[in-house]
Amino acid sequence: MRRYKTAKQLKPKQQFIQYTSNSERLFLDIMEAVYNIKIERQFSLNGKYYDGKLNNILIEIDGAKWHRSKKQKENDLLKEEIAKQNNYEIYRIKLNSIQEIPEAIHKNKELLNKIFK
Numbered sequence: 024m025r026r027y028k029t030a031k032q033l034k035p036k037q038q039f040i041q042y043t044s045n046s047e048r049l050f051l052d053i054m055e056a057v058y059n060i061k062i063e064r065q066f067s068l069n070g071k072y073y074d075g076k077l078n079n080i081l082i083e084i085d086g087a088k089w090h091r092s093k094k095q096k097e098n099d100l101l102k103e104e105i106a107k108q109n110n111y112e113i114y115r116i117k118l119n120s121i122q123e124i125p126e127a128i129h130k131n132k133e134l135l136n137k138i139f140k
């Protein structure tokens with residue numbers, strides 16, 4: 024298993040333009056391993072960054088810590104609009120911590136199969 028650093032621990036050149044949490048990275052790593060696929064990380068579209076991209080599908084991992092505020096909710100709506108305008112489907116997976124990954128996979132099994140198969 025990969026060892027993850029926080030954004031603060033990374034050298035500036037290594038940091039993503041937008042913060043990526045350990046749980047997001049681990050979740051996408053698991054999806055890549057389970058479905059034998061490669062997900063493009065931190066995909067940029069019209070100045071917005073999406074957690075992952077697979078073909079014409081954009082994946083957003085939403086943690087409560089980052090997606091509670093009114094400002095973030097507005098940003099999420101804008102990202103959805105940009106995705107649709109550029110002919111991408113966007114799927115959101117709710118995930119607050121690494122400990123919730125098994126539950127998130129179980130709860131979203133049908134959606135994950137639709138996205139990744």
